[in-house]
Amino acid sequence: MVKSSSSYNRMVGGNGMLFPILGFASIIAFIYLSFGDLLVSDDRYKKNDMNMSFVERNGSNFIVDGQLFYVNGWNSYWFMDHAVHDHTKPRIKQMLQAASKMGLTVCRTWAFNDGDYNALQVSPGQFDEKVFKALDYVIAEAREVGIRLLLSLVNNLDAYGGKTQYVKWAWGEGVGLSPSNDSFFYDPSIRIYFKNYVKTILTRKNTITGLQYRDDPTIFGWELINEPRCITDRSGDTLQDWIEEMSTFIKGIDNKHLLTIGLEGFYGPKSPKKDTVNPEFWAADMGVDFIRNSAPSTIDFASVHIYPDQWFKRKSLKGKLKFVGDWMHSHIEDGDKVLKKPVMFTEFGLSDLNRGFDPSQRDEFYKIVFDVIYESAKKKGAGGGSFAWQFLVEGMEEFNDDFGIVPWKRASTYEIITRHTCRLAKIRGAYKPIAGNMKNICNGRL
Template sequence: MGLSVCRTWAFYDGEEGLQTEAGHYSEDVFRALDYAIVEARRHGVRLLLSLVNNLPAFGGKGQYVEWARNAGADLGSSNDSFFSDSTVRHYYKHHIKTVLTRVNSLSGVAYRDEPAIFAWELINEPRCQSDLSGDTLQSWIEEMAAYAKSLDQKHLLTVGFEGFYGQSSPEKVEKNPGDWANNLGSDFIRHSKIDLIDFTSVHVYPDIWIPNFSNMEKKKFAEKWVASHIEDASNVLHKPVLFTEFGVSDQTDGYDAKHRVEVTDIVYDKIFESAKERGAGAGALVWQFLVEGVDRFHDEFTIIPWREPNFYKAIVEQSCKLYNLSDIYNPTHPTCINF
């Protein structure tokens, strides 16, 4: 498909995961990640590796809080203690260090020296509803970004935002998908300005965020959402923006595969317009590609590309259009040779 960056997890917190207990790791699971990195390099793909989940899937921040409670920490009922409690912060820093300094068992290369790694992502979809000012999340990002950079100055660093506007940009909150998105303790503009964050990130999920809207309204929202964040990245943040997740659910009433392709085209067109002008729009990653045989990881956004030929075609066309703009364009690239 001509894709050059793949985003995946460098975490799985819990009994069957990568980090089985706070500070304890499964070597077998780590070796699987070693293999993924080696294979990515062999195929010319670079990896964006996320370090923890805000959500409960694969453990997430709630697992860290549970570990701290079990160790005797006096924490409240909210999993937002992940961002403020000193014990939990220590656990998470230990995870950062363990991953970044890991020496690949297959290649002998430390992750922090690995050319196949494109960037680190601090947390998937951070929210801190216990502090709507955004101060708690701001402090956490600043601390963890500084710690990650102290261990690895070779790779880019991002946060993992959904892109919701907060209190620092009241003129922008009308762009949010609803009033609920104003009250998540996440502030896209303010948090993205942190100097150690090399590029910012945004997600695009009309089916989740505005579920009762028509498909036409969802497409209009996606177009405005992407355009707004590219504008912010260009004119306010002065750093690239990568749309690290976007997707269309196949479980909505009246799902239409054509609508999935149309939303994809809208996102891709905005990225291409920015790329043509050497703008801040740096790319967009579909959530999520899978292959046959891993059904337990499927969700409503899962795509097996070769089963949806029109969607597959949209991916290839975007890849080749961007190759055509880049300094590394090769007209004999196997993906683009017939484009």
């Protein structure tokens, strides 16, 4: 609207100075509206800057500030999803603070939700900013308590979209080569979708901390895909090609963070261990191979899962627990002698749906996993750490599966976890962000 000259004179007070003042005020208002949250929260979320360095790899060991670093970690895949809504958002802080009190150091969680409820990626290359801010919040809160995050980038399974959603997108847009879920690994259009997604994640500027994800040491590392399988090519060539291409792409954008695949750890059809170590015959036919997949120089550490009650149907509990030790020793030996890289057991769990299940059986299982890691750590071996699947807080029963626990609700389980924290701390020295907690956690055990 054009104002009259008399109106103009009243506005500027007859001296022509009001417009510049209003212009300056508008700039200040714009800056505050755009970046106010960042300005207000800078101090709180950046106070740990001096305590956070990138985790690096030296041969088959992780190091932080030149010191050995062994992980006592856990899975809370639900962080980003729950951070979206105000009524569930407090669970992230509650879980992280409880983990810090146990001396846990790394949480594995999802940095994906493709085309599902609370989707981060609504469609190829289209993101929901509200959900992205929820992931920003998760990273900022982890930084606040000195806990790092292992962020997974896509799911082989259907939950939270996964590779199935990528295939649906390509098929729906008329560019897909095949409706097979495994076309995720070889379809050129889908590879472009995924690369665009990965680039967006890695270069995302956190609206709370002001750091791009690729520059934030709060992130322990990236995981390419949760539990990849490509059963349409049992030779493993298709998956291997995908791993090499995607890991090279990621390293071209972010060479500061560690990278792993997300394997379950099965040995392939040409491996001499397929008949002696694999859980059953089917494991060699999943289109994966632990050694071959983990070998590229762009992969910094190997990943393995442990689910004896899912992989065996007839074996006794005693037999399953024996398998756990053998399985872990075999992969750590591979890390020490073949791969020359750390090996992380990024999921392990025992189902409470087993016939005759008692929580003491899960305690025994956890103890075996922790003992194997500790024995490797004492020798500065490749057993880099373990992540229980999964930890929850109270009131999350509807999100639980048959593996989840609230660890502080059972005293014996809590003791096993904190004892492992203290044993690892004794080997590596107190880790900076949790050093202040160690005296209370370990109660003279260091």
